[in-house]
Amino acid sequence: MTTVTCPKCGTENPADAMNCKNCRVNLKYALEHLVEMEFAREHPDMFGLVGQLQRAEEQQSQEKAKEEKEGIGSYIFNLVLSMMFPVVALWYGPKYLIKGEYVKGVLLLGIVAVELAIAFSLQS
Numbered sequence: 001m002t003t004v005t006c007p008k009c010g011t012e013n014p015a016d017a018m019n020c021k022n023c024r025v026n027l028k029y030a031l032e033h034l035v036e037m038e039f040a041r042e043h044p045d046m047f048g049l050v051g052q053l054q055r056a057e058e059q060q061s062q063e064k065a066k067e068e069k070e071g072i073g074s075y076i077f078n079l080v081l082s083m084m085f086p087v088v089a090l091w092y093g094p095k096y097l098i099k100g101e102y103v104k105g106v107l108l109l110g111i112v113a114v115e116l117a118i119a120f121s122l123q124s
């Protein structure tokens with residue numbers, strides 16, 4: 001069986017391993033970043049910190065991208081729904097406001113206000 005030596009800690013891993021079984025580093029990444037791995041061996045604490053920061057950042061940007069994607073899709077959906085059913089806007093409008101997305105919330109509630117205004121003016 002072929003093995004690959006972890007550039008970070010020197011442990012032998014199966015050639016098809018995704019992560020080092022000892023230090024859990026991503027082997028593909030490690031093999032492409034030998035200089036950083038060299039640095040990591042000499043400064044284990046610093047690398048741990050940098051790695052954590054990188055992971056946190058990566059996770060954050062992934063979550064943000066996901067949220068934005070879902071957010072826009074569901075917002076347009078809510079917007080269309082609100083035009084047909086004002087009660088939807090009354091439900092979601094405050095939710096957006098609570099989340100700090102004031103523009104979206106105000107716009108939704110604005111639709112309701114306009115609809116109510118039209119409804120009242122038609123009645124009188």
Ligand SMILES: [Zn+2]
Pocket residue numbers: 006007008009010011020021022023024025
């Ligand atoms: Zn390792």
